[in-house]
Structures are given as structure tokens and as C-alpha cells.
Amino acid sequence: xxxxxxxxxxxxxxxxxxxxxxxxxxxxxxxxxxxxxxxxxxxxxxxxxxxxxxxxxxxxxxxxxxxxxxxxxxxxxxxxxxxxxxxxxxxxxxxxxxxxxxxxxxxxxxxxxxxxxxxxxxxx
Numbered sequence: 001x002x003x004x005x006x007x008x009x010x011x012x013x014x015x016x017x018x019x020x021x022x023x024x025x026x027x028x029x030x031x032x033x034x035x036x037x038x039x040x041x042x043x044x045x046x047x048x049x050x051x052x053x054x055x056x057x058x059x060x061x062x063x064x065x066x067x068x069x070x071x072x073x074x075x076x077x078x079x080x081x082x083x084x085x086x087x088x089x090x091x092x093x094x095x096x097x098x099x100x101x102x103x104x105x106x107x108x109x110x111x112x113x114x115x116x117x118x119x120x121x122x123x124x
Contacts, residue, residue, distance in 0.1 A: 001030055001037075005046055013048055017056035025065055025076055026084050036066060036074045 003020045005013055024030040036042070039057060043050040057074050060066040064083060068074045103113045 003042075003046060005048065013046075014052050014056040014059065017042075017046070017053065018059045021056070021060060022063075022065055022087060026087060030076050032076050032078045034076045036076065038073060 039053045042053040066074050067077045
């Protein structure tokens, strides 16, 4: 697993880690049962605070993507397909909301936005 931290991003580092690990789980690069690097190792590899890495792992555990076994490590959970699907839908919703906002800020009317969306859907 290769995580890239963008220090100039407005997104907090722990969220960047969470997003990249979730993406790797969703696409199957990391499989259920796989062991993630320890918090200490992750912080060393990424040159970040151990607290930041811990915060990322805690967020992943809270969302059900990983399970931490004391003394053994953090493992990818058996995620159900519904949770993965919901995560993907949320990501698409965010992207679409950004696109609609950009279109409206550019002065494009809602009917034209819908037409653009329909045209894109027909092309794919």
C-alpha cells in the first residue's frame, strides 16, 4: 500500500490517509484480513506524527473498515458490499455536488446542467 501525503492540500493529513486506505479497500488492493502497517511504522513511513496516524486508524475503525486487535495490529475488516457501495455513492455525490456548484458559479442554468448530465450519460 502506497500512501501519498499532499502537505499543501487543505484536506487534513489524517483524512488523506483515511481516504486512500478506504479507496484501496474498495478497489480490492487491500483485502479483508490484511494487516495494515502499525501506527508507529505508518508514521515513520509517511514522516508524520504517530498521533495523526492513530487518528486515521481510529476513523477507519469507527467506520468499520478496519479492526484493531490489541497486541496484534490493525486488520482490514470483512466489509459488506452495501457499506462499500454506500461509500462509493457518497464519493460520487460529493463530486457531483462540486460539479453543480462550479456550473452554477459559472452562471449555467439548472436545466442546462441537467442537459449536460444527460448528454454525458448517453456518451458512456
